[in-house]
Amino acid sequence: MSDSLFTLPHIPGIPVRGEAATYPIGRIFCVGRNYAAHAAEMGHEVDREAPFYFTKSAANAVLAGAEVPYPPGTENFHYEMELALAIGKPVFKASRDEAWGAVYAYGCALDMTRRDLQIRERNKQRPWDLGKDVENAAVFAPLTRAGDWSPEDDKRIHLEVNGEIKQDATLAELIWKIDEIVSHLSGFYHMRPGDLIMTGTPAGVGPVGPGDVITGGVDGLDPIQLTLTAPE
Template identity: 80%
Template sequence: MSNSLFSLPDPITIPVVGETAGYPVGRIFCVGRNYAAHAAEMGNEVDRDAPFYFTKSAPNAILSGATVPYPTGTKNYHHEMELALAIGKPVIRASSAQAWDAVYAYGCALDMTRRDLQLRERDKQRPWDLGKDVENGAVFAPLTPAADWSPDDGKHIRLSVNGELRQDATLEELIWKIDEIVSHLSGFYHLRPGDLILTGTPAGVGPVVPGDIITGEIDGLEPIELTLTDAA
């Protein structure tokens, strides 16, 4: 019997193609500025010495197909389309081969961002939490096992708003590749099943408003969709 004062909601589980059981969301790591064109559109240069990261809270994760309110505290809410990695086994200080072996599945994801708050805090050299760790701000489509899909360079990553194409790139444009990200991050954290890594967004990010329908796809993966309503 638990002696907790109250109970917390269970983490969401992401459906997995071909499986009856879902993938429970644990920690969410995000790679910043991992497409050169996106870094440039945000007025930044790419740090080619090493990847850098920010995090999102698991309770703020939702599944594709959701309809959610426009978040409070912002007037400039942005979409960011990303490839997500789902870790399937414990790994620390991984080699390239171990990094590939640790990836259980891949999926489409949205890193929704209160851009005005992110930029305000960045300019003051403060953490980005208010801009990035947004309620309903980490959106996940069903995952595809790594045995059934590979992140080939020529595969496209796209996002549209109300049918209008806004982001369109290939995975070849990733600055830090999948194995490099997992290997590097596992030097700082004991990665484990439940950990998800969002690998960065290509150029073309922009604002969305209540009533917008956001759709995204990566060749060969399950597509993603999010609908925004008026603020709660």
């Protein structure tokens, strides 16, 4: 086997509570408009026909606690607090019961978004990649194994900017539940270990800028933090 022509940037593994080894990041799937109030604030009605998805590149993932530069090409960079789930075994066309068994762990995540570019491209009926698949814009906190935590409806999900609460909801507000998402997505992809699913954000999204510190959490999971620095 020949050597590679060049070396790609390192993709971090996500720490797992109680494990020495980390969880490798493979594919990142994101569920769109999965909280009714957030859909409304973005000018959309809830669609219960089927969930829809966009993706982020593993190369754009960073871990909680990172300090990252404000991204180029935007004047409206938004936070989105999310519950993420990590797949732990191969599954394809899973039933909702089978879907639960495919989930290895849960964690807090941030889906950072160039909102101005997302809306511009959406209005032109173009893909959202410039708005969503942004460098350093998929942020993951340490994971907790599914046997040690479960997504009950009363679990609070929240986000703060410089200590001020911006998003505050519970998992009861998820339109598509964990088992529904895994079951549906596995009808289109052979899901496998390394796949991460970000399950959507509550209402209260908004802009941040250089110097802002974003914190957030879901009850019982390790919290998340991201600091924005000056643009490069």
